[in-house]
Structure formats: structure tokens, C-alpha cells
Amino acid sequence: MDMNDPQQTGITFAEITLGVTVSSEPPDPSSPLGRVRAFTEKYGPEALRQDHIAAAAEGRPLLP
Structure with missing residues (x-):
């Protein structure tokens, strides 16, 4: 560094x-961010909702 x-x-x-x-x-x-990125690649960013972020953080499936 x-x-x-x-x-x-700062970083x-x-x-x-x-x-x-x-x-x-x-x-x-397999990380929450990786799962969210895979979801948006498959369904598009407009399909992403706040409950998807919570589900990813909790390890639950991300349903469309």
C-alpha cells in the first residue's frame, strides 16, 4: 500500500x-452479492426488490 x-x-x-x-x-x-448479481443477470435489474436483498443476506432463495 x-x-x-x-x-x-482511505480504502x-x-x-x-x-x-x-x-x-x-x-x-x-455463493455470496449474497454473487447471488444478487446472478439474479439480475437472469431476470434483469428491474426485477430486483428490497426483499431480494434481505433474502440474499439471510441465505434464502431469490424468487422472481
Whole structure:
């Protein structure tokens, strides 16, 4: 990490405080984000509702 780059320093701080990892790779298909992305690829983004996000986070199936 380049400590002289304020953007990289901010990203690293966010990763540490939020407990996440910022990546340019696609998410794991079994992760909540991967499941939401697969749903929107199949049904389109207009089919995505708030209850789909909650279902993905809880590990429930995403139904159209």
C-alpha cells in the first residue's frame, strides 16, 4: 500500500473499519452479492426488490 496516496489510504481504512475487502474481481457466486448479481443477470435489474436483498443476506432463495 502506498501511504502517500490518500485514496488508497482511505480504502484501506474503510476495509479495516468495516471488515470488508475491496476487490476488482467478481464476487463469489455463493455470496449474497454473487447471488444478487446472478439474479439480475437472469431476470434483469428491474426485477430486483428490497426483499431480494434481505433474502440474499439471510441465505434464502431469490424468487422472481
